[in-house]
Every structure is written in C-alpha cells, then in structure tokens.
Amino acid sequence: MTWSDLKEKNINEVVDCINNKLNEFESLKKVGYELEVNESTIRKWLNKKGYKRVGNRFVEDNKIDDDKYHISIIDNKIDDDIKYLSSEIDNIKSVLEWFKTKDDSYHIDVIREGDISIDLPDDSIKRTTIRVNNTVWEMFNKFADENKHYDKHDLLSQLLLESLLKYSRDK
Template sequence: MTWNDLKNNDITYIVKYINDKLNDSKSLTRVAIELGVSESSIRKYLTKRGYKRINDEYIFIGDNNMTKVINSKSQSSSDSRFNIAIEDDNSHNVVIDNQFKNNIISLAKDYDKIQGVLNWFENKDDTSVIEVVQDGIKIDLPSKDAIRTTVRLNKESWNLFDGFCEKFREFNKSDLMSMALLEYIKKYDK
C-alpha cells in the first residue's frame, strides 16, 4: 500500500493502520519507507488532524485537550499501562502508566493532609513576615569603589584563600577578600 492509497481512507483507519505497524515493533521511519513517503509527511498529516504520538501510538487530542485512545490496548501482565474512563460531558479513555497510577493513589491516601495544607494557606495571616535565612556567601560591601594595594601575607593562608576562591568562582577575589576583612573587623573591633 502507498501513502496516497492510505490517505483515501478515513482518518481512524489511517491511525489504526499506522498504530498497528508501530505495535509490530516498526519505527515510524520504516512505516514511512514502506508507504513511500517521508516520516515528517505522516507526522504532519496526523498532527493537523488532531493526533499526537504518545508511547509509540498516535492518539487523538480532543477539543478540550482531553486524551482519547483510538487503539486501546488490553491490560496484560507485561503491559504496564491501564485504560481508565474519565467522566465529564463526554466519556474519554486515557492510557496511563504504573507510575502515574501510583502517584494518584498516593495523593488519594494523603488527601486529608493536602486539604489541611490548602486550608492553612488560604486562611493564613498575610501580615506575618517570614525571614528567609540563606546560607552561603553574601557580598555586602559599603561601596563598590576599589583600590590597589600591596600586602604581604602568610603563604599558607594565601594558598587556602586561593583554593577557596576557586570553589566560588562566581565571586571575584577582590570582593571575597574585602568581605573577609570586613567580617574580621566586625568580629574583633569591640
């Protein structure tokens, strides 16, 4: 069958045909070669008609961004996906994996705790101020003016400071040295 022959069918048949080929452990590139067309042509054709490729399967994305499974798989011991029905104005089938299912179950188990946090947040007093203390280096110099000076230092101390500056390359050496001197002065000048 060629791509032009396949395009003469309705979109659900086209999607089923391509999904069947993908389920037969064929890549979209191989399917495209068999149909005598480029992979991007197939992808663009299906995307324009509201289909998206999820887990090697083209799935229709509805008007309300609800996901509807066109070619649903049955649950088996080797298949880690499950079909569930979501009830709203229309009934939609959604394919989810084990991790998502476990996350939803975990959220359901902690429903009361989550509701408690949400209620606290909605009813909290906005006048209370929480000061966040951040660990790490803060450069808070009285002015940004710098001078050049020559100072003799202990070699071991300088090597340690130089190694320290290498760890924190986001700061320049001049600012780190100035902050170190300021902190020393504030600590011992009493």
C-alpha cells in the first residue's frame, strides 16, 4: 500500500495504520519509506487533521478542540455584540450626530451664586493636561464638589484667570 492509497481511507484507519507501522519500524522515516512518501508529508498531513505525535504514536490533539471551543465562544460574543449594536443603531447614530455638532465654546457671561463669579472671555475651551500639586488638586476637587452647579473647567478657568490678573506684571 502507498501513501496515496492510505490517505484516501477514514482518518481513524490512517492513524491506526501509521501507529501500527511505527510500532513495527520504530521510525517515521522508515514508515515513509514503506509508504513511498517523505516522513514530513505524513506528519504534516496528520497534524492538519488534528493529530500530533506523542512518543512513537499519533494521538488526537485536544488543544485543537480547546481552540475550536474558545473560537466558538468568541464568535458567539461577537455575534451578540453585533446584534446589540444593530438593535441600538438609531441611538448610536443620534449620539454621534449630537457629538459632531457639540460646541465647546459656549459662554457664561456672569453667574453669581454666593461669592463665586464666573466671568470668562467668550472663547472655546482648550483641552489640555497639566501637572498639579496633589494637595492643591484635592483642595480643588473638594471646592468643585461643594459647588457642583458649576463645571470644573469653568471653576478652574476662573481661578486661573483671577490669579493671572492678580499677579500679572502688566496690570
């Protein structure tokens, strides 16, 4: 029998035949010679079919089944996410349209509540990252929590403006 004839059979028969020949010849190279094929062809073909060589036998590679299981779970999760997104597409589109038209340049002329007065120039809001002393930042957060009716960016901008006006050399 040649390799061409053998590989046309049921995978279980092929594996049994190869394993029996491995017991007999004790070398896949000799088995390949007997079947008139290179040993790497046998090995690669069986690996693709979900078998791996352990010792002097080919056995099912359970890792492939585990991978198929995990891929199936991931596929199901992706399908669920796509179905959810599809059902919410109108809401998603409306939020995206709202976000595209959102203008960060709104202006608060003067608001007085207690002793706080927000009087900022009419300009857009700059998003930036700064480094702040931790104690000062905690004090600011506490101050902002006590004045929740103001946006943090307005409070911070007003505090910065007042400090600049107070300490500017170009008064």
